[in-house]
């Protein structure tokens with residue numbers, strides 16, 4: 001006899017085995033208890049045969065894969081573009097999320113008397129999205145701009161990539177870096193006469209390292225039959241890229257990923273731009289990293305801080321939401337298409353991000369000069 005719960009029961013009788021499905025992108029957790037004896041099903045529980053249960057699980061797994069693939073399609077810009085209702089809403093979206101460049105003066109007014117702190121996502125924000133994740137280089141002009149920005153305001157890079165990799169792209173030692181979706185935070189390099197040193201500030205998912213390595217190897221092996229699939233090890237999390245996978249093969253890839261993940265209920269799956277992101281189920285994300293960094297910078301309970309977070313991806317929404325909830329600063333979404341977002345403003349692409357950052361630098365330099373003349 002088998003009891004089939006929608007949710008994990010609060011208590012479990014001795015002698016029962018528990019099979020827990022990994023929480024998916026759609027948050028459909030299924031827990032099944034299998035008991036040794038065959039007592040009648042308690043009131044409120046559905047009693048079904050083991051065969052029926054396995055069939056149900058297969059149907060659920062199938063439904064879940066379909067849901068993953070629908071979500072993979074929905075997150076692809078070409079599909080967003082061709083959604084008529086979203087096209088119709090472009091104008092109202094622009095009204096609700098105006099261009100940060102057009103609203104520059106208003107933004108500066110709002111920040112008056114407050115310390116601006118800058119948080120920048122990397123891929124799609126500082127560098128254009130390209131097919132090969134290893135070639136997502138940042139332009140020299142952008143690097144120069146970010147270097148100047150960091151001289152004016154405390155600046156952090158918050159990325160889904162592992163910290164070392166994003167540092168290799170950005171190459172600026174004076175910044176804070178939060179890699180692996182904020183699970184690996186390090187401060188700027190301090191230069192002494194004899195050496196360069198910087199402190200790792202926080203790594204909340206260290207215990208997951210062996211598991212992540214194990215899953216990385218399994219994913220590489222399992223997905224190698226899908227042309228174009230690429231698994232990236234981001235130290236505390238993993239990315240399975242499907243940008244170069246034929247859309248007809250997305251379902252196959254989703255099944256391969258699921259077949260690995262179902263053995264690891266402590267890992268969860270989220271989605272980015274043509275990428276499935278696998279990370280620990282700990283309550284830590286880019287939003288928490290932003291709060292941690294503000295605290296480390298001494299702005300824990302300050303009302304005179306003005307954090308600005310610029311990002312293009314779903315994972316940046318956690319940071320946008322924190323800023324909205326705190327009622328401090330704001331988020332800027334980098335997107336050409338209307339998207340549901342907690343950001344207040346928008347910019348269309350990395351070039352516009354660079355223009356916005358340059359204007360911030362110019363404004364700061366002018367105000368410093370003006371103050372020194374007083």
Ligand SMILES: O=P(O)(O)OC[C@H]1O[C@H](O[C@H]2O[C@H](CO)[C@@H](O)[C@H](O)[C@H]2O)[C@H](O)[C@@H](O)[C@@H]1O
Pocket residue numbers: 121122123124128129130131132133134136158159160161232234239241243272273274275277313315
């Ligand atoms: O938080 P981010 O800095 O935006 O990192 C998120 C993921 O970005 C990278 O993937 C994305 O950019 C690639 C290069 O342009 C592109 O090929 C891919 O389709 C995008 O999803 C990075 O490779 C991932 O590891 C990050 O998690």
